[in-house]
Amino acid sequence: MTPGTIAIIVLILAAIGYVLGRRRALQAAKREGVKLHSLPGYYGESVALFTAVPALFLMAAWLFLQPIVIESSISAKIPDSVVPEGGAKSLVMVDVRRISDGLGLILAQGDVSESELVDMRADLTNVRSRLAEVGVALGSDVAPAVFEAAKSYREFDSIASSVRNVAVIVVALAFAFWAWSRITPKMRARNITETFIKALLMGSSLVAILTTVGIVASLLFESLQFFQLYPASEFYFSTVxxxxxxxxxxxxxxxxxxxxxxxxxxxxxxxxxxxxxxxxxxxxxxxxxxxxxxxxxxxxxxxxxxxxxxxxxxxxxxxxxxxxxxxxxxxxxxxxxxxxxxxxxxxxxxxxxxxxxxxxxxxxxxxxxxxxxxxxxxxxxxxxxxxxxxxxxxxxxxxxxxxxxxxxxxxxxxxxxxxxxxxxxxxxxxxxxxxxxxxxxxxxxxxxxxxxxxxxxxxxxxxxxxxxxxxxxxxxxxxxxxxxxx
Amino acid sequence: MSEAATEKAVDAAIEESAIKMRGTDVSVFYGEKQALFDVNLDVRKNSVTALIGPSGCGKSTFLRCLNRMNDTIDICRVNGEVTLDGENIYAPMIDVVELRARVGMVFQKPNPFPKSIYENIVYGPRIHGQVSTRAEMDEVVERSLIKAGLFNEVKDRLQEPGTGLSGGQQQRLCIARAIAVSPEVILMDEPCSALDPIATAKVEELIDELRVNYTIVIVTHSMQQAARVSQRTAMFHLGYLVEEGDTDKMFTNPDNKLTQDYITGRFG
CATH class of the missing domain: 1.10.3720.10 (MetI-like)
Structure with a gap:
């Protein structure tokens, strides 16, 4: 399942949580014969927010961190021998990613099964032409080590994605149940919603500010590197x-x-x-x-x-x-x-x-x-x-x-x-x-x-x-x- | 001609010459809406005429007809005739710039320009070409500020911004600014409504002094103010002129029931 599907599932859960939370609040109030602290909608909202926000937050963090983790573990597996003269390992990693994407496409076409793919070897099959068929053009023939790296990249990636999907749904359900079960007529649902919304709005402005800080930091960092290689006085005062x-x-x-x-x-x-x-x-x-x-x-x-x-x-x-x-x-x-x-x-x-x-x-x-x-x-x-x-x-x-x-x-x-x-x-x-x-x-x-x-x-x-x-x-x-x- | 008739004619002539401005059948429309209905009102020379009436009665509208400030409102249309010394100010050959130099205006809210006190005052005389040298400007600034009773308070800070003065001082600065162009008539649109009682008292005192040299028309919501400063009072209601006459008579024995109710605070 793609992240998009998961996000939609989470939102559907949130909607269900809203309805259930609202109903629970109304029923509780009726049973105990007391007045609700807040409008019934706020109880529903508090469940919906607790369902959606932590789960989506987890998913965003996971989406951000997963490639970084996988990349570093795979890149450790690539032997230095396959890195071309004068190139960088990061360029090899680009190939690894593209091959693994290509393998996914080959699978999707359906004429190769999952097990055949696991057995596929770069020194026996012409991987380059197979990949070219599905639109992934490679500059040179694929080294066996790179191909193996690509296969394990793909495997690793699909496992991590499944774990992520499960984790996100579990978090959504867990928070939904917790938020639902603690609803009582006395609960200050309105205040919870207010706090949540405030945090959400603050988070948004934080994103903009942190981005600015990040941009400035990266500029500053690279510029310092430049000035170590090239004198600043010449940069600012030379006319050539x-x-x-x-x-x-x-x-x-x-x-x-x-x-x-x-x-x-x-x-x-x-x-x-x-x-x-x-x-x-x-x-x-x-x-x-x-x-x-x-x-x-x-x-x-x-x-x-x-x-x-x-x-x-x-x-x-x-x-x-x-x-x-x-x-x-x-x-x-x-x-x-x-x-x-x-x-x-x-x-x-x-x-x-x-x-x-x-x-x-x-x-x-x-x-x-x-x-x-x-x-x-x-x-x-x-x-x-x-x-x-x-x-x-x-x-x-x-x-x-x-x-x-x-x-x-x-x-x-x-x-x-x-x-x-x-x-x-x-x-x-x-x-x-x-x-x-x-x-x-x-x-x-x-x-x-x-x-x-x-x-x-x-x-x-x-x-x-x-x-x-x-x-x-x-x-x-x-x-x-x-x-x-x- | 009998002696009595002669006397009557002379009286009429004197009366005529005592009239500075005269509105004849003045009607004002804002778009489709009529704000003023056939108002006939005289403004006497060297006296203070107060225009009173509840909000939206047309008194400010009439005031703004007297120096054609209504021209600045696109949808406004004025019918009838307004004369200044017998000359129709809505006639095509009348120059609005010259008219407004003769009929100055002071607004409800003090509105000094964001310039120095000095610049605020010389602004008018300069655009009318009344002053050119530094000495002339100094003279007009001093004279206007003295007449407005502000000179002693601001003489040491003429170069400071006019917006830095207190509300009452700002309003007197605006009066000084209006006096600086040597107008014949000064129109005042609720000049004290934004001021505290002390500042109001000063402005009222000033209005009384200015009457010697100028003709003044003042719109006010304060009955006491109208009674204190004016010689003539005109009462407006719903766009009609209800009654006009000597202030003393208006406030003690008005002809119209409406006027009496308004003055005694029974409505409005």
């Missing part, structure tokens, strides 16, 4: 970015930082004025009908996947800028340029700025407008001298959020600005950003041990610190602004 996959690379951060800031600058130069003017128009001038149409229409821009913006940059904006501006002015012949990526990213950011600013301008109290109009100010005087200054901190917050979005953007830059790390002032030259280089350093079949790949983590960490700083600044400004009218 020239990775060589044979070693002896230069990892100067500055050209990437420059590219990132340049592209973001152009993007914000486009997005901020247009976005702000849209926001002012929508908040102050447009009628209700127009606003109810225009605001969602502009926000559609925010829903376009960035890869689509990238395509737009690649095939429309880039060639247009090259043919009509860069070449006539003699500024360059590349269609990939800072300008291309910046313009398109700017368009992407417009809804960010306009939507956030619109909300902020709307949050300026009507009393401010009345006060200004009452003194005989015109609408634009009111906006310029009263509303914008009052909304400015919030708008700065929106601006910084958009900036951190721009700095983290990858797809548009890859397709719009190219991949050449360069320190240049000419906006019609191809340049590249930190995020693009992270992608390009990690694509390809390499292990995370050389500075060439580890540099990606150092880049990622630096970028993370950068955008985190911007976000914190934005939050601080927005919070400060909020205090003003309260």
């Amino acid at each position: 970015w020239n990775p060589q996959f044979r070693g002896g690379s230069d990892f100067g951060f500055l050209p990437l930082l420059w590219g990132t800031l340049y592209v973001s600058f152009v993007a914000l130069l486009v997005a901020v004025p247009i976005g702000l003017m849209i926001a002012i128009y929508l908040a102050e001038y447009s009628g209700r009908a127009l606003r109810s149409f225009a605001k969602p229409a502009i926000e559609v821009l925010a829903g376009i996947p960035t890869i689509v913006y990238g395509l737009f940059a690649l095939i429309t904006v880039g060639p247009f800028l090259r043919d009509w501006i860069a070449q006539p002015l003699g500024l360059g012949t590349s269609s990939a340029s800072v300008m291309t990526a910046g313009l398109v990213m700017g368009i992407m950011l417009i809804p960010f700025i306009s939507s956030l600013s619109d909300d902020i301008i709307n949050a300026v109290p009507q009393a401010m407008r009345d006060g200004s109009y009452g003194l005989g100010a015109t609408q634009s005087e009111t906006i310029k001298q009263v509303i914008l200054p009052a909304a400015l901190p919030g708008i700065v917050g929106a601006f910084l959020l958009a900036a951190s979005r721009a700095i983290g953007e990858t797809m548009i830059v890859v397709m719009g600005a190219g991949a050449a790390a360069r320190l240049d002032l000419n906006p019609f030259e191809a340049m590249t950003t930190v995020t693009v280089k992270i992608v390009s350093q990690l694509t390809g079949d390499t292990e995370f041990a050389s500075p060439e790949t580890l540099v990606a983590f150092a880049l990622g960490l630096t970028l993370f610190v950068f955008t985190l700083g911007l976000n914190v600044l934005a939050l601080y400004i927005v919070r400060k602004y909020r205090e003003q009218y309260e």
Whole structure:
């Protein structure tokens, strides 16, 4: 049975538990002639929660731990002799997993029985072609030791899964019975439900926080490894970015930082004025009908996947800028340029700025407008001298959020600005950003041990610190602004 | 013409010249809903006119007609005629900016701009081009604050934000801000409803002093306040003007039963 089926069984048990728990509470109350402490539904709920939550929790933990345990025990069995020269054991383990999956598929087809499979030997049968028939393509012939490992992997895995299924059901039933049997009219079922729900909600937020911590920790760990192989001072202050996959690379951060800031600058130069003017128009001038149409229409821009913006940059904006501006002015012949990526990213950011600013301008109290109009100010005087200054901190917050979005953007830059790390002032030259280089350093079949790949983590960490700083600044400004009218 | 008739005509002329603003058959609609029905009301020069009546009776709506603040509400439509010194302020060639410079307004809740006290006051004069040099601005700030009775309290912190003042001080700052553009009429929409009794007393005292130079129309929910500060009182109910007259008479011997009930607290 798959985990999905088990989960459904557990949920069905929980539903049954709900009905039984509710009934038991009602009957007990009737028998003893007392009033229930809580609504009958809460008794059912307490049984249902005790049935489902511990069982599902156990299953999640098991699903997480099982592969780790199996992998480590199997990988201990693989002799070093089958590990190819210059490869890693982890790559052999990938093969083991794929073969064991393939064996499962062969079994499912039904022309090989379980016992035949146990007897199957890699040196007697052509395992590779058999596996290819069921769609598992292997790079080389299967070594007998690897095949045996795969067989025991499969066996181990299926036993562990069965044990898991039984354990989950048993836990569900045990908790269900316990929760059901302790129901009395005096039991504070409502409080139990409340506590459970509180714990559940807290657990969810914990997941998000722990994930963040995990991401930062892994970035930090790998970055430290990088800085042991490559001096930090050179990374942050060198102006040459020239990775060589044979070693002896230069990892100067500055050209990437420059590219990132340049592209973001152009993007914000486009997005901020247009976005702000849209926001002012929508908040102050447009009628209700127009606003109810225009605001969602502009926000559609925010829903376009960035890869689509990238395509737009690649095939429309880039060639247009090259043919009509860069070449006539003699500024360059590349269609990939800072300008291309910046313009398109700017368009992407417009809804960010306009939507956030619109909300902020709307949050300026009507009393401010009345006060200004009452003194005989015109609408634009009111906006310029009263509303914008009052909304400015919030708008700065929106601006910084958009900036951190721009700095983290990858797809548009890859397709719009190219991949050449360069320190240049000419906006019609191809340049590249930190995020693009992270992608390009990690694509390809390499292990995370050389500075060439580890540099990606150092880049990622630096970028993370950068955008985190911007976000914190934005939050601080927005919070400060909020205090003003309260 | 007989002597009596002449005298009557002269009286009428004097009376006419004493009228600063006049509403004739003013009706106001918010969308389909009519909020004000054919109101005819005069506002006399250099006096305080109080508009009283239960909530939703149209008194604030009428007040907002007097400087066309209703224009800022999309669905609002005004019929009838409102004159300022005999000139219809709803006529097409009237410039709203200029009108509001002549008819200033103070709101229910103190609403100083989130700027310094100084900037709050020079805001109006600057947009109307009444001041340009630093000396002129200093002068208008000092003069307005003195008139609003706030100068001594804030003279050392003119550059601090106006939002940092107490509620009563903020409201007097708003009055100072309105005075700064040298209006002829000041409209006040329940200016004391957000203030404590001490701050209220100060604002009332101020209103009484301002009457010498300005014409004031005040909307209030407080009978005592209307009795204390106003010379003329107009009673509104359900969008109709019920009665208007000298405050003394209105509060001692009103013609209308409704007015009497309202003033004595029997309804509203």
